[in-house]
Amino acid sequence: MIESKQTCLHDRHVSLGASMSPFAGYDMPIEYAGLDTEHVSVRSRCGVFDVSHMGEVDIKGRDALKFVDHIFTNDASSLADGQCAYGMMTRQDGGTVDDLLVYRRNDHDFMLVINASNTEKDVAWIKSNADGFDVEISDRSADFGQLAVQGPDSEKVMKDVLGIDCSGISFYHFITLPDLSIVSRTGYTGENGFEIYAAPGKIIDMWDKLMAAGVEPCGLGCRDTLRFEAGLPLYGDELDDDVTPIEAGLGMFVKLDKPGGFIGRDALAKQKTEGPKRKLVGLEIDSPATARHGFEVLDLDGATVGHITTGYNSISVGKNIAMAFVDARYATKGSHLQVKIRRKTAPATVVNKRFYTNKYKK
Amino acid sequence: MEIYYLPTHEYIKVDGNIGYIGVSEYAASQLGAVTYVDMPEEGDELEAGEEFGAIESRKAASDLYSPVSGEVLEVNEELADDPKLVNNAPLDAWIVKVKIADSAELEGLMNQEAYDKYLTTL
Structure with a gap:
C-alpha cells in the first residue's frame, strides 16, 4: 500500500x-x-x-504566454496581469487531461493550479508539449x-x-x-x-x-x-481523459477562435459543429433514494442511455438530484428518464444542472 | 433478547425464531444523518451473508447484509417516513423482522462482547 x-x-x-x-x-x-x-x-x-493537496505549476520564460495558450482551452492572452481564468488542458482528440485555473502574474510568468490526483500526469503532459517553447516549467506543489x-x-x-x-x-x-x-x-x-x-x-x-x-x-x-x-465539475466524475469539455457543457471555457489555437482545438471544433453524442445534464429524481456515481440512466423503455456522474440528497435544494451524461437526444430540459438505483428504478427529469444559483460577487 | 453482529455492523436481535435486523450504533454514527433506507419487501427470502438492501446518508450508500437466512415477515415502515430514527436509536430502529430459518447460523456471529472487542480493532 x-x-x-x-x-x-x-x-x-x-x-x-x-x-x-x-x-x-x-x-x-x-x-x-x-x-x-x-x-x-x-x-x-x-x-x-x-x-493544500492541489497542485501548483509555474510556467515562466519568454514564451510563457504563447505556451500557456498552446495547452489551455481558455484565452490567457486576453487576461490582464493579476487576473485568472478557468479552463481545461485537452489532448489532440479533445479528451480532458485536467481542468485548472491559470493565474497570470505577467506575460512571462503564470501559475497553473491543477487537481492533486492529476499532478504527475499533468506535469508530464505539460513538459512533453513544451518542445520549441522558451519556458521553464516547475512543479511548485510542495512549496x-x-x-x-x-x-x-x-x-x-x-x-x-x-x-x-x-x-x-x-x-x-x-x-x-x-x-x-x-x-x-x-x-x-x-x-x-x-x-x-x-x-x-x-x-x-x-x-x-x-x-x-x-x-x-x-x-x-x-x-x-x-x-x-453549483453545477461545477469534478475531474474523475464529470471530466476525464475520455470526456471532452464540449460534452461536459464547458464550451464557454473553450476559445476555439483564439489566435494560434491550442492542443485539441480541431477535435473540439468538429464536435461542437456536429454536436456531441452525449451531454452532461442535471436530473431531478423522484425518489427518496440517491442516485450516485456510476448508476445507470435509462430511457422509459429501460434501455441504458447514460450514467450518473455525481448525485446527492441535496441540502440546499431538499431533493435527490444528480448530474449525468446522457445521449444527446435526451439532453433537453424536461426529458423524462429513469435512474436505476440498485434493484429499483426511479423517475427522473432533465433539469438545469446549476441547481443552486451562485452568489458570486463580481 | 440476545443480540449478535456481523463485521459489516448489522445486528440481529433474537426472540425465539424471530429476528430483528438493523445497524449498530457504531454504523449509525459513521454514516451520519440517514436519508433513506432501501428495504426488501415482505415475503422476500434473505440469505445469510447476502445483501438485502442499503442504507444511505448524505455521504454514501452502504449495502446491508443479512446475518441469517429467513423470510421477511415485516419491514419497518416508520423508517420510510423518518429514516433518522436509525441515528436516534439504532437498536430500536430495526429494518426488517425475519423468521430465522436456521438458528445454528447465529453461532457464526459475534455476540455483544466479541463485537465490542472487534470495534476496538477498527
Missing part, C-alpha cells in the same frame, strides 16, 4: 477530530462537525477548507499550502481575522502579498470567496487564526456537495 501524503495542516485536522480519508494520494479531512453543518455554514456564513475561505461572510473574515483587505479584488482576479502569497476571489462552492496560496508555515498560521476566530473548518465532504449544487 502506498503511504498517503499529508498536507501542512494534517496535525490540526487530527486534533480537531476530523474524520480522515485518502483522497488523491493525501490523507484528507472529510468532515469535522459534520457534512451538513459545514455545508450550511458555507452557504450562510463562512467556512475554511484545507485544499504551497492552500486555503479556501468561502461564504457570504468571507470578505469580512479575510479582513478581520487575517488582515487581508480583499475589497479591491474582482471576481477571478488576485493580489500578490509582499511575502509572495497569492489571494484570489475564486472558489468551488458557488459562494463568494477567496483562495489563498502561501508557504506552509503561513498557511498554518492563518488556519490557527481562523480557528481561534470560530470560522467553521470544512472538509472534502461538503466541498463536494457545495460544488455539485
Whole structure:
C-alpha cells in the first residue's frame, strides 16, 4: 500500500477530530462537525477548507504566454496581469487531461493550479508539449499550502481575522502579498470567496487564526456537495481523459477562435459543429433514494442511455438530484428518464444542472 | 433478547425464531444523518451473508447484509417516513423482522462482547 501524503495542516485536522480519508494520494479531512453543518455554514456564513493537496505549476520564460495558450482551452492572452481564468488542458482528440485555473502574474510568468490526483500526469503532459517553447516549467506543489475561505461572510473574515483587505479584488482576479502569497476571489462552492496560496508555515498560521476566530473548518465532504449544487465539475466524475469539455457543457471555457489555437482545438471544433453524442445534464429524481456515481440512466423503455456522474440528497435544494451524461437526444430540459438505483428504478427529469444559483460577487 | 453482529455492523436481535435486523450504533454514527433506507419487501427470502438492501446518508450508500437466512415477515415502515430514527436509536430502529430459518447460523456471529472487542480493532 502506498503511504498517503499529508498536507501542512494534517496535525490540526487530527486534533480537531476530523474524520480522515485518502483522497488523491493525501490523507484528507472529510468532515469535522459534520457534512451538513459545514455545508450550511458555507452557504450562510463562512467556512475554511484545507485544499493544500492541489497542485501548483509555474510556467515562466519568454514564451510563457504563447505556451500557456498552446495547452489551455481558455484565452490567457486576453487576461490582464493579476487576473485568472478557468479552463481545461485537452489532448489532440479533445479528451480532458485536467481542468485548472491559470493565474497570470505577467506575460512571462503564470501559475497553473491543477487537481492533486492529476499532478504527475499533468506535469508530464505539460513538459512533453513544451518542445520549441522558451519556458521553464516547475512543479511548485510542495512549496504551497492552500486555503479556501468561502461564504457570504468571507470578505469580512479575510479582513478581520487575517488582515487581508480583499475589497479591491474582482471576481477571478488576485493580489500578490509582499511575502509572495497569492489571494484570489475564486472558489468551488458557488459562494463568494477567496483562495489563498502561501508557504506552509503561513498557511498554518492563518488556519490557527481562523480557528481561534470560530470560522467553521470544512472538509472534502461538503466541498463536494457545495460544488455539485453549483453545477461545477469534478475531474474523475464529470471530466476525464475520455470526456471532452464540449460534452461536459464547458464550451464557454473553450476559445476555439483564439489566435494560434491550442492542443485539441480541431477535435473540439468538429464536435461542437456536429454536436456531441452525449451531454452532461442535471436530473431531478423522484425518489427518496440517491442516485450516485456510476448508476445507470435509462430511457422509459429501460434501455441504458447514460450514467450518473455525481448525485446527492441535496441540502440546499431538499431533493435527490444528480448530474449525468446522457445521449444527446435526451439532453433537453424536461426529458423524462429513469435512474436505476440498485434493484429499483426511479423517475427522473432533465433539469438545469446549476441547481443552486451562485452568489458570486463580481 | 440476545443480540449478535456481523463485521459489516448489522445486528440481529433474537426472540425465539424471530429476528430483528438493523445497524449498530457504531454504523449509525459513521454514516451520519440517514436519508433513506432501501428495504426488501415482505415475503422476500434473505440469505445469510447476502445483501438485502442499503442504507444511505448524505455521504454514501452502504449495502446491508443479512446475518441469517429467513423470510421477511415485516419491514419497518416508520423508517420510510423518518429514516433518522436509525441515528436516534439504532437498536430500536430495526429494518426488517425475519423468521430465522436456521438458528445454528447465529453461532457464526459475534455476540455483544466479541463485537465490542472487534470495534476496538477498527
